[in-house]
């Protein structure tokens with residue numbers, strides 16, 4: 001589970017619900033944002049930074065949403081902005097090595113780096129565990145891009161920034177870091193994707209150290225087999241994949257960071273791809289498998305499900321933010337996404353395309369969200385009846 005929309009809610013609170021306006025010479029044409037580049041000097045967490053940055057959105061009277069070369073988004077209030085000097089230069093993303101150097105300043109000294117083709121894992125766990133996670137990420141990358149390339153009839157954009165994951169060796173050190181970023185919510189999560197920093201944060205959930213007796217040399221495949229034999233293996237694999245799906249969706253242009261995408265869409269997609277594959281040597285592989293963990297929860301919740309509650313799921317994200325309702329909203333988001341992709345794939349793709357044009361930090365009312373949804377899928381009550389029938393009687 002993750003609360004990937006949490007930072008958005010924090011931001012909205014921080015910015016007092018100021019409605020965004022387009023930055024001075026930002027315009028939207030052909031569905032693309034045109035963004036101005038500037039050297040911006042600003043204060044953040046007691047420090048002064050100066051960086052070339054892309055100003056994505058201007059909010060209210062002088063508050064800015066900035067994208068910096070490390071791929072991070074910064075929401076700045078006017079009082080924290082010292083200077084803005086427009087430039088004709090193009091912002092060049094940092095390399096993996098530059099990001100690692102930047103991270104070393106934030107992390108204890110014992111962190112190491114493991115680089116795959118698209119991902120940068122910064123970790124203080126074993127190399128074997130980091131390699132296994134890296135392999136899962138790359139497997140997902142290939143399948144995710146193939147899947148959407150086929151579904152859309154055009155390739156997704158390559159990520160602009162190195163895809164960073166911080167992997168802590170144990171829960172205690174993960175929590176020390178995560179609580180600084182997201183507060184107490186970290187306690188209930190075993191990993192999350194941070195929309196602002198663009199990083200995955202997680203920890204070694206397998207206790208892999210204990211699986212290798214001291215002094216004994218074992219192959220990584222032996223350790224992976226051991227990892228996958230553990231009772232928690234399935235949820236471990238699902239969590240790693242889930243967070244990486246969020247990261248890929250936001251770095252490939254499929255979704256827009258800090259835009260008002262309904263949580264049921266972003267979470268539903270992550271759960272659609274996370275379904276484990278017991279026949280795979282690394283624990284995950286084929287896409288579009290039934291996610292039994294979520295199917296069983298959905299069916300268990302079904303007798304007490306409120307009639308016509310699909311509109312609430314799409315229009316209102318608050319149910320994902322409390323433990324009592326999130327246990328209902330997450331499985332239903334998986335079920336809805338599974339139904340839409342399996343039965344209405346073209347409509348789902350066109351719906352995603354419209355969502356990918358949303359402006360960061362803009363907000364849609366529940367009614368606007370529903371109008372957009374029904375523009376693609378038609379009558380919502382009829383769709384809801386078909387959805388419930390399909391998941392109960394056609395999914396096994």
Ligand SMILES: [Zn+2]
Pocket residue numbers: 001002003004242246266267270
């Ligand atoms: Zn999530």
